Amino acid sequence: MKRLFGVTTAMVTPYDRNGDIDIVAMQKLTEFLIQKNVNCLYPCGTTGEMMLLSPEERETLAEIVVKTANKRVSVFIHAGAMTTKETVRLAQHAEKIGADGIGVVTPSFFSMTEKGILNFYKTVSSAVSKTFPVYVYVIPQCAVNDISPRLMQEIANNCPNIIGVKYSGFDMVKVKDYLRINDETFSVVLGLDRLFVPALTMGCDGVVSGCSCAIPEPFVKIYKLWQENNMKEAMEENKKAAEICEKLGNGSDMSIFKHVLLQRGLPVGPVRPPLLELSAEEWEQRYRYLKEYI
Template sequence: MKYLQGVTPAMVTPFDKDGSVNLKKLVDLTEFLISKGVHCLYPLGTTGEMLKLTVEERKAVAETVVKTANGRVTVNIHVGDTVQKNVIELAHHALKIGADGIGIVTPIYFSVNDQEMENFYVEIASSLPDDFPVYLYNIPQCASNDLSSQVAQRIADRCKNVVGIKYSYPDILKTSKYLNINNENFKVVFGAEQLLLPAFALGCDGTVSGVSGVFPEPFVALYNACQENDLEKARHFQKIITHYCEILKNGSIPHFKEALRLRGVDVGYMRRPQLDITNEESAALKEELKQIKF
């Protein structure tokens, strides 16, 4: 099995002005991120505007990233959807095209109880081979459903291929509970970029991060510093990451796309109903980014 570890950018999805997916720009983005030393790639998550894409569009994006990466980095495809049938279809597609694993966000919008949450994951994971890694994905501030460590443990008990979780909420105590699953043999990748240093100190395997999909360099540097037990250097890069988070409005996808354009990586436009940032906002972003010395 290939696991998520180190720095895993949550990739944006490039769109043309008419809203169509631009696969050529996706190839360029994939090459850009790999060239910056990231360890894995995570397309079609929240940052990738996944719920705005059709199933066929999502398949095309997944195929493009897997083909372009060509085994140079681990590729984990996010397959979560509002329709469970679509999740299963996308999961099997990821397996078919040679992805290294999948992530599945909790059920979205409609509230579920613990039994429904457990059944949801078990039914999907059980339809896949035992050696195909499945990551749970908990982002309660967006999905409206929260996944407890107790339910995650029950899911892992029933499904050998459920190997870890992507947790995108700034709760260090809950993170530590996830790390105790399976007698501390459960992979946890952390998404709250401003707390990466304490998350790595706790034992998280890495980060799946939207901001690292724009500025991967300080994330790779922070991870390397932690691997080398260089706390002073790690603190330095955590401060830089926090500054980038603030400038990019703590997860504004329109700002991500504009910042990439300013870096020379054209990833096109937002898909409606979200709008691109204005010319005035772009000029302000450009000036703010000049303040960071990296």
């Protein structure tokens, strides 16, 4: 089964002037990222404003990216939703349209027991083919629910097509323990893209990076240097990437990403309410630090 690796870019969702999905802009963004040599594409996740999209919109976005990518890079669709029924729908749709796999965030908002979380992933993973790759997406600071390494091992034991985890928390000891699952064959990708080289050094397969949607170049360069065993230059490039992540708000404000993409000739519209746009003054301050990378 295919795995996420290297630079997996979490994509923003483009909107037109009416606030609807901008199909052409999504096609252009997909092409832009492929030409920048990212390794995998990941639409409809946190960076893509997932909880502000309807199931129909998410299916449309998934279809656009899969069709435009046309197997040139891997495409994993984020299918996690507020209900199990909608998550299953989006997971099955992703497999039907030819995606390479899916990510599924933990149940959100409501605190769940370990049994409840296990049952959720058993339901979702069994709704798709046994050979269709599924990643658990752990982001406790947003979703409320966390997954211990012990529970993750139990999920992997019960769901053979759950092959990895995208971890966007801040506990690097937990990352170390995730890497031991299934005799160290479990795939771990880190959402903290500013720690790209440290993640690779620990044994992670790569990062899932929202910042790389706006400025992919340093992240692509880090992975190339890593593959060439050029650790010194990779670490230097990681410092640059970490600075970029900081100036981009470390992925906490998709409006910044969209402003940068506009500067790069890729108008993708505003963020969707209740998210707020950057003010002109806020953007001017950000641009002062980011312009040399755009």
